[in-house]
Amino acid sequence: MHTSDATTAVRHRDGVAVIDLVGDVNARAEGSLDAAWDDATREPPEAVVLNFETTGYINSTGIALIVGLLAKGRARGIAIRAYGLSPHYREIFEITRLADFLAINPDEDSAVRGAEKSSA
Amino acid sequence: MTTLTGSFRRRFLGRSTEASPSTRDHTDPVAAPQDEVAPVDIAPNDPLLVYLQSATGAVDVAELELDSPALAELKAAGVKLAVPLVSQGELIGVLNLGPRRSEQDYSSDDRKLLDNLAAQAAPALRVGQLVRQQQAEAATRQRFEQELEVARLIQQNFLPKQLPELSGWQVAAYYRPAREVGGDFYDVIPLPDDRIGFVIGDVTDKGVPAALVMAATRSVLRASAQRLVDPGVVLERVNEHLCPDMPEKMFVTCLYGVLEPASGRFRFADAGHDLPYVKTADGSVELRARGMPLGLMPGMAYEEKETVLAPGDSLLLHSDGVVEAHDPQGAMFGFPRLKEAVARYPGGGELIDRVLSDLRGHTGADAEQEDDITMVTLARSPVAAAASNGLAPTHQLVEFEVPSAEGNERLALERVSAIVGPLGLEESRLKRLETAVGEATMNAMEHGNGYRVEQPVTVRVLTEADLVRVQITDLGGGVPDQDAEEPDIEAKLAGLQRPRGWGLFLVKNMVDEAHETSDGDEHTLELVMRLADSAAERPDQGGQDAHQ
Numbered sequence: 001m002h003t004s005d006a007t008t009a010v011r012h013r014d015g016v017a018v019i020d021l022v023g024d025v026n027a028r029a030e031g032s033l034d035a036a037w038d039d040a041t042r043e044p045p046e047a048v049v050l051n052f053e054t055t056g057y058i059n060s061t062g063i064a065l066i067v068g069l070l071a072k073g074r075a076r077g078i079a080i081r082a083y084g085l086s087p088h089y090r091e092i093f094e095i096t097r098l099a100d101f102l103a104i105n106p107d108e109d110s111a112v113r114g115a116e117k118s119s120a
Numbered sequence: 121m122t123t124l125t126g127s128f129r130r131r132f133l134g135r136s137t138e139a140s141p142s143t144r145d146h147t148d149p150v151a152a153p154q155d156e157v158a159p160v161d162i163a164p165n166d167p168l169l170v171y172l173q174s175a176t177g178a179v180d181v182a183e184l185e186l187d188s189p190a191l192a193e194l195k196a197a198g199v200k201l202a203v204p205l206v207s208q209g210e211l212i213g214v215l216n217l218g219p220r221r222s223e224q225d226y227s228s229d230d231r232k233l234l235d236n237l238a239a240q241a242a243p244a245l246r247v248g249q250l251v252r253q254q255q256a257e258a259a260t261r262q263r264f265e266q267e268l269e270v271a272r273l274i275q276q277n278f279l280p281k282q283l284p285e286l287s288g289w290q291v292a293a294y295y296r297p298a299r300e301v302g303g304d305f306y307d308v309i310p311l312p313d314d315r316i317g318f319v320i321g322d323v324t325d326k327g328v329p330a331a332l333v334m335a336a337t338r339s340v341l342r343a344s345a346q347r348l349v350d351p352g353v354v355l356e357r358v359n360e361h362l363c364p365d366m367p368e369k370m371f372v373t374c375l376y377g378v379l380e381p382a383s384g385r386f387r388f389a390d391a392g393h394d395l396p397y398v399k400t401a402d403g404s405v406e407l408r409a410r411g412m413p414l415g416l417m418p419g420m421a422y423e424e425k426e427t428v429l430a431p432g433d434s435l436l437l438h439s440d441g442v443v444e445a446h447d448p449q450g451a452m453f454g455f456p457r458l459k460e461a462v463a464r465y466p467g468g469g470e471l472i473d474r475v476l477s478d479l480r481g482h483t484g485a486d487a488e489q490e491d492d493i494t495m496v497t498l499a500r501s502p503v504a505a506a507a508s509n510g511l512a513p514t515h516q517l518v519e520f521e522v523p524s525a526e527g528n529e530r531l532a533l534e535r536v537s538a539i540v541g542p543l544g545l546e547e548s549r550l551k552r553l554e555t556a557v558g559e560a561t562m563n564a565m566e567h568g569n570g571y572r573v574e575q576p577v578t579v580r581v582l583t584e585a586d587l588v589r590v591q592i593t594d595l596g597g598g599v600p601d602q603d604a605e606e607p608d609i610e611a612k613l614a615g616l617q618r619p620r621g622w623g624l625f626l627v628k629n630m631v632d633e634a635h636e637t638s639d640g641d642e643h644t645l646e647l648v649m650r651l652a653d654s655a656a657e658r659p660d661q662g663g664q665d666a667h668q
Contacts, residue, residue, distance in 0.1 A: 026527070027526060028526075028527070057530065057558075059529065059555075059558055059559065059562065060559055060562070060620070060622035060623045060625075060626055061562075061620065063622045063626075064618075064619040064620040064621075064622060065619070067609065067612050067613070067619040068619045070613055071612070071613050071615070071619070074613055087548065088548065088551040088552070088555070091548075091552075092555065092626065095626070095629050096607070096609060096622060096625070096626075097609045098609065100609070101609065101613065
């Protein structure tokens, strides 16, 4: 079994906070994800972009954690975008209707540009 | 002075000292060499012992008249006084004194002093004896436990790390050593031409010697099985290798059989091991073959027999720890009961579980296991069992268990993926099945088994013509599924639903069909995936048949 606990890193680019999600997004990712969110939104960014390029396994608890981020973003008026999702997890984001509440972009540049346009 | 041990061997001081006894160290067992004489052995039936036991104080040896070899020896050694050391009514030693160096007789004051000394020394001496005895026992126990640990390590190191996954077969094994670790072992040997060798054996004796002989037997058998085809010839070769170096009074019983999974043909030979049982449509049958245990004498031949395991048949290899387990009244579990269990119960891992349950009922749940218990089962999946009613035949590809612990759903989904992948399910649909298996297993571990690691989730993978079924079973029969609420993301974002609760929703949307069943004890979620992509024929994503 190849499991890897999630680690996160926060980068700021053009007024947008990018959270790199590395490893599995499951129950054990909660602490790391919450800390990354707090770090990313300490100074409210134009948007938060979730980078799933280096994410492994996402289970239903991971989906719930992302729903939690969406709720936090909605409460503070911070849009959330995502990129780097595999076709399988993109399908899951669509089935769960997560995709209705966060924009999904193919790469980081388009995600950041999309955030800038939305806030303009 | 000396203490009386189990052999009543003691030592005494053969010369008197200069002063009164109170100033001398008569009790010092390491007295000056000139005061030492050879120890005197007192036989357990010597009347002197009885006399000293009942004496009320110091005894004049010279005046004592007994038909006692020890007394004669004491007199010959010049002992004048013998002062019994009695603690709690037990004679634990004797203080022996020679003549005073002043050549005067012991006075009544001397005797009184010696009696007082004996009264105080005896309990102290007894305490010393007990401490030394306990230390010796503790050291023995520690050495024993260390030896057991070494034996356990050797045995466990030589047992198979995993069992083969054979299409259409279920292989299961159970091994539990007794506290003193007997010599049971089993092995599964991959052979050329997709054949599999199965071994079960038992070395006489226990502990490290048995473990070492087991390791040697296993190694020789593995090597011989690769070079030789016939099971009987393999056992002959192993016997020839073991005989020259087998320790005295030790030997190995062993059954070795070779399975051809495609045909179900099982050829075997037996070296004095308990015979296996096969469950067939007509009940259970004992498979017989003659042969002497390994390592007893060279030049032995081993009869070879064969049987064909038909679809639905199940074979049980077992060790004597099963049939020789005793109930509190001393009655053995016995061969007839085991044979009946094979006939009555389903095969495979379930047979092992049921037999173990029966064993616990026989011995009592708290009884210490007397001997190693080993069982290996080969169960051939029923095929075409439903063909007569027009349904497609079902083949079970694998059955395995996953301990209910957080994160273990990955074990289930990766193993199912490895089994189903080669069947031709396209990549995107395989990913969907993986997610469904992961979520269903997580649900089973959490809601069915409450994440109790000792309550595993059972996963079965079956194929049927153009589809695959994955059955995930937990022990939460009748417990309402906590994930039954249909998740609504808008309600979740508005705080009207908890963020979690996506599990069953994902399951239903990832596979072609999902069915839930419960029998009161067990709850099973069956996932069905057609091997050919029939997405175009299916209704919309959310419309699968999911019975709750």
